[in-house]
Amino acid sequence: MGRSLSDLFIFVGKRLLQLIPVLLGVIVLTFIVSHLRLTGLCNEWYPHAGATTIANCEAKYGAPLTTQFWQYFTGLLGGNWGASVTGVQVYPAMAADLPATVELVLAALFLMVVIGIPLGVIAAQYSGRLGDHLVRIFYLSGWATPTYLGAVIAAVFVGPALGLPTSGEYSTPTPPFTQYTHMSVIDAALALNLPYTVDAVDHLILPAVVLAFINMGIATRMTRASMLEVLPLDYVKSARMKGLGEFWVMYKHALRNALITTTTVLGITAGGLLAGTVVIEEVFDWPGIGQYAFTAIGGNGSTPNFDGAIAVVIIFAIAVVVANLVADILYGLLDPRVDWR
Amino acid sequence: MAAPILVAKKDGPLSVFWRVLRANPLSFIGFLMVAILGVTALIVVVDPNLIIPYGPLQQTVARNASPSLQHPFGTDNLGRDIYSNVMLALPLDLGIGFAIAGSALLIGGTLGLIAGFYNTPGTIGGWTSVSIMRVTDIFLSFPSLILALALTRVLGLGVGPTVLAITITWWPFYVRLVRGEVLAVKHLPYVNAARAAGVTENRILLRHVLRNVLEPTIVYFTLDIGTVLVTYSTIGFIGVASKYPGPNPEWGAMLAFYQQTGSSNVYPWLVIAPGAAIFVTVLAFSLLGDGLRDILDPRTRRAFVRGTIAHEPPPEAPAPLAVASEAVTDSNPVAPVGIIDTGTRS
Numbered sequence: 001m002g003r004s005l006s007d008l009f010i011f012v013g014k015r016l017l018q019l020i021p022v023l024l025g026v027i028v029l030t031f032i033v034s035h036l037r038l039t040g041l042c043n044e045w046y047p048h049a050g051a052t053t054i055a056n057c058e059a060k061y062g063a064p065l066t067t068q069f070w071q072y073f074t075g076l077l078g079g080n081w082g083a084s085v086t087g088v089q090v091y092p093a094m095a096a097d098l099p100a101t102v103e104l105v106l107a108a109l110f111l112m113v114v115i116g117i118p119l120g121v122i123a124a125q126y127s128g129r130l131g132d133h134l135v136r137i138f139y140l141s142g143w144a145t146p147t148y149l150g151a152v153i154a155a156v157f158v159g160p161a162l163g164l165p166t167s168g169e170y171s172t173p174t175p176p177f178t179q180y181t182h183m184s185v186i187d188a189a190l191a192l193n194l195p196y197t198v199d200a201v202d203h204l205i206l207p208a209v210v211l212a213f214i215n216m217g218i219a220t221r222m223t224r225a226s227m228l229e230v231l232p233l234d235y236v237k238s239a240r241m242k243g244l245g246e247f248w249v250m251y252k253h254a255l256r257n258a259l260i261t262t263t264t265v266l267g268i269t270a271g272g273l274l275a276g277t278v279v280i281e282e283v284f285d286w287p288g289i290g291q292y293a294f295t296a297i298g299g300n301g302s303t304p305n306f307d308g309a310i311a312v313v314i315i316f317a318i319a320v321v322v323a324n325l326v327a328d329i330l331y332g333l334l335d336p337r338v339d340w341r
Numbered sequence: 342m343a344a345p346i347l348v349a350k351k352d353g354p355l356s357v358f359w360r361v362l363r364a365n366p367l368s369f370i371g372f373l374m375v376a377i378l379g380v381t382a383l384i385v386v387v388d389p390n391l392i393i394p395y396g397p398l399q400q401t402v403a404r405n406a407s408p409s410l411q412h413p414f415g416t417d418n419l420g421r422d423i424y425s426n427v428m429l430a431l432p433l434d435l436g437i438g439f440a441i442a443g444s445a446l447l448i449g450g451t452l453g454l455i456a457g458f459y460n461t462p463g464t465i466g467g468w469t470s471v472s473i474m475r476v477t478d479i480f481l482s483f484p485s486l487i488l489a490l491a492l493t494r495v496l497g498l499g500v501g502p503t504v505l506a507i508t509i510t511w512w513p514f515y516v517r518l519v520r521g522e523v524l525a526v527k528h529l530p531y532v533n534a535a536r537a538a539g540v541t542e543n544r545i546l547l548r549h550v551l552r553n554v555l556e557p558t559i560v561y562f563t564l565d566i567g568t569v570l571v572t573y574s575t576i577g578f579i580g581v582a583s584k585y586p587g588p589n590p591e592w593g594a595m596l597a598f599y600q601q602t603g604s605s606n607v608y609p610w611l612v613i614a615p616g617a618a619i620f621v622t623v624l625a626f627s628l629l630g631d632g633l634r635d636i637l638d639p640r641t642r643r644a645f646v647r648g649t650i651a652h653e654p655p656p657e658a659p660a661p662l663a664v665a666s667e668a669v670t671d672s673n674p675v676a677p678v679g680i681i682d683t684g685t686r687s
Contacts, residue, residue: 025479033488033509036495133367136631140367144624146571148578148593149616152600156612275484279575283600297490299579300601304494313491317482324482 002341011332011340015325026317027076031069034310035061053085076314082307084296090311094289099182100169101281101288104211105273107204109266111212112219117262119216120223121250127228135224139217147276150210151283158206165203167285170196207284211276215269222265226258260334267327271320289315368632374625382432389429395422397429397590405608414614418604423614426590430615433589434622437504437573438566444508446562449515452477454554456516457523458546473516480513486572493581500589503582507572518561522554556637564630567623574619592619 042057081090123135159166169184177191188196231254239253277290293312298304332338384391401420408415414423456473459466492506527550535545574593576582585594592615599611
């Protein structure tokens with residue numbers, strides 16, 4: 001059984017190597033998918049463009065597929081991800097939008113951990129009884145709420161009722177301090193600007209709560225299932241027998257082992273949470289990559305951005321793959337039964 | 342001297358069904374809700390005039406009317422009846438859910454059976470199996486909503502292309518599910534016994550393995566209809582699937598239209614009615630799927646019939662940890678347990 005530091009390097013290295021074919025596959029598949037239909041595409045993608053734009057577009061997509069792919073692939077590696085109809089480069093725009101989305105996803109994950117996991121413990125503790133049913137209603141409600149419904153209800157009814165802001169990152173468009181990380185709360189806190197920190201947190205609450213509520217079931221269900229597996233084990237019984245309070249038995253002894261699976265699943269989830277940001281960021285005017293995706297895809301009648309849309313698909317897939325990798329490595333670290341060699 | 346033979350009383354499937362439903366009130370509610378939705382959708386298809394008083398675009402004199410007996414969900418600024426539009430969307434949305442989840446089940450299920458059963462390394466089957474799984478892995482790397490959105494953009498706007506786009510992104514889930522189930526049962530003693538008795542491989546697959554794969558797949562399928570619906574209506578909300586107002590209303594597009602025209606805070610029923618419709622439909626399928634899992638899984642079935650599954654997890658429970666070694670090779674450290682554990686909400 002190898003679990004020394006050098007084994008860990010092998011463990012992580014192997015997984016990093018496995019990443020390469022998947023990433024290549026993601027890029028190839030995205031390229032194929034985006035070139036499934038070639039005729040008339042330019043007119044549809046650039047509905048209001050002039051004859052020269054259409055001619056340029058058709059020249060670009062008229063070349064042999066292999067040539068196009070090579071051009072696209074080298075462009076991707078070199079940071080040239082194409083441009084929108086109006087000439088805005090895709091890569092810088094997306095790079096600028098990424099931090100806000102990361103902040104939103106991290107905030108949602110935080111809420112899922114501090115609310116979802118205790119709910120799972122409660123459901124396991126009262127399995128088959130009222131507490132279990134109530135928790136199940138709660139997370140299934142979240143599960144049955146489409147993101148757009150949750151976002152619209154929060155923005156139209158809940159926000160005004162609670163006096164919470166429903167648009168943007170700050171109340172003023174440009175805050176009076178340097179934005180190092182471009183994550184609203186962290187930047188304001190770094191600048192030691194208390195009013196702006198509070199303001200940034202206020203703006204973050206609603207979108208993060210909606211994203212977390214909708215995905216709460218993942219944390220809760222997983223915790224409940226693994227708690228139910230752990231609870232009848234001997235070590236839990238012996239903890240009870242030596243007179244430990246029920247709280248300590250549950251949250252210190254049982255949960256510790258149950259959390260391994262939950263942590264892994266949450267890791268996988270982090271990549272998928274991104275998909276939820278497309279609608280949430282649009283509704284809450286959150287300046288992240290989800291909103292970029294919404295516009296690039298031509299949501300709500302905006303002019304679609306072909307290169308941007310392809311880049312968005314690739315970026316989201318990469319996020320999922322990386323999240324899976326992190327989850328995989330976390331699982332190896334947390335579960336002492338996993339051999340690293 | 343013959344020993345007395347104890348014959349266990351065998352329950353018919355219906356009586357078990359009934360007892361589990363009673364033991365689990367939430368599943369019972371889900372079952373009722375799905376039944377009501379199904380019957381209502383059928384009525385709308387057969388004779389809409391029975392329950393739908395107005396046409397989807399018909400303008401009445403009551404503009405921005407609050408919910409009343411005449412207009413149960415109110416009307417919009419042109420006097421269009423919201424109730425009629427919401428009800429008219431029901432068969433379309435249910436049909437789309439079934440169509441996409443069904444096609445994904447057929448395509449993904451078949452590929453999953455092949456990938457799981459004929460996976461001897463070095464044979465043609467083995468190579469097929471590996472290629473299927475690699476392509477599946479790549480598809481599973483995409484959040485389905487995003488890939489479906491991009492595909493909708495390429496395939497064209499409208500209901501048909503959107504259904505096709507979601508189907509293209511949806512089948513890989515079934516490959517992974519069915520393959521996992523096949524791998525779990527293909528080496529069980531009863532399969533080996535059939536092989537020893539000289540049953541051909543294809544017959545083992547269709548008669549012995551398939552039967553045991555069906556149950557978890559049906560559970561997943563039921564839960565999946567809700568997920569498909571949410572994805573479709575999200576694409577509708579983003580505004581690339583269906584046109585609203587139009588002859589074929591759809592809940593997501595409807596909600597988007599009324600949210601964007603800006604009157605939803607003054608006339609909340611405009612967004613609450615289609616929103617509640619999708620919420621209720623998805624919740625119904627989620628509750629039913631949860632209940633079906635309990636009914637079809639013999640372990641929880643036993644526990645449920647005894648009254649509670651409180652502190653009695655099955656001894657041979659398929660712990661996520663136990664299958665982890667198998668799942669890790671699919672770049673996914675945890676095997677899918679239920680739909681909620683396998684993916685995120687779009």
